[in-house]
Amino acid sequence: MIVIDENMVLKLLDWDKTFQAMEVAMRRCTEKRIVQTARSKTQVLDKPNLLVSMPGYLEDSTFGALGCKLVTFFPTNSNLPKPLPTVMASILLFDETTGLPKAYVGGFEITKWRTAAASAVATQHIYAKRSKPLRVLAILGAGEQGRAHADCFKHCFNFQEIRVWNRTASKAKSLVDEYNKKYNTNIFKHCESNEKCVRGADVIVAVTNTSEPIVMADWVKAGAHINSVGLGKTHHSEVEEKLYFDADVYIDHWEGARAELSGLIKAGVQFKGEVGSVIANEVQTEDANRVTIFQSLGMAVEDCAMGRLIYDTYLKTHSN
């Protein structure tokens, strides 16, 4: 079995290929060329800490794989004397014919990259391809996902301003300073409040652990697009609930949505469709003034696609 650790994974990752892998995984999902069930969660007794298993099979000549991601979600890690990431992951790939374990692939960086790229794919197909404005991006949350989304959206789009807000302001300020230097630009701006960050933004990314809404309906401009990625008590806590009734809401997969967005479903929110059906041009938002929301859950087959991409790239670059 080949072991591809986090350091190696980071060397092999590439935004364009990650974007392509997410497009394929989402499209194959809608074409039913995948197998994946809602993920199972093992809670560490009375703590909020979870071990989540995400097995999946993706049929595709380039990105297809049989694999399983094991992901830990330990919000208490941020309070440790020496903080650790709150989301960590490992991916196992198996031979599709024999079931033999093929590779262990570190899943921490992959989870960040593929989640940010899934938001970028959703933004491209639900929003940007309708020639909608891409002037101001608002990122709420400056943790691991906030950083990955800042890199990914800088790479994939051409925003004139990328605003960043975080509950603890110093974290957002550090991101802004670091990224303006890294990209030799001044487009990254720190926002004092979530309201200032959201108002007037064309595209909004919410990547926090909040269980209370941080994107209020009245602040969101007509026709804006929101990627809501974070997981608080539920997977739909970041956006004020009433906005879901006045928006076109897209999901990554129906089965996951039925299990993890049951609160929204019970409240009567209707989903417009999977992102894969938008990629296939089967569904689209027609009204330019309607807000669109991508409610990202994360899919096992995204991790399968990434595992295969990294495995193949590793074999190509380490042939001996």
Ligand SMILES: NC(=O)C1=CN([C@@H]2O[C@H](COP(=O)(O)OP(=O)(O)OC[C@H]3O[C@@H](n4cnc5c(N)ncnc54)[C@H](O)[C@@H]3O)[C@@H](O)[C@H]2O)C=CC1
């Ligand atoms: N949809 C998907 O595919 C995925 C979703 N996630 C979710 O994305 C979220 C962010 O993940 P990471 O960046 O890795 O975590 P992180 O721990 O690095 O960052 C979390 C951020 O949330 C903020 N935050 C926490 N509580 C808050 C509150 N009450 N109000 C406002 N902000 C608050 C923190 O300030 C921090 O910036 C998590 O909820 C995680 O479960 C992570 C991976 C994949």
Ligand SMILES: O=C([O-])C1=[NH+]CCC1
């Ligand atoms: O898809 C994923 O890896 C996750 N979704 C929420 C936490 C981790």
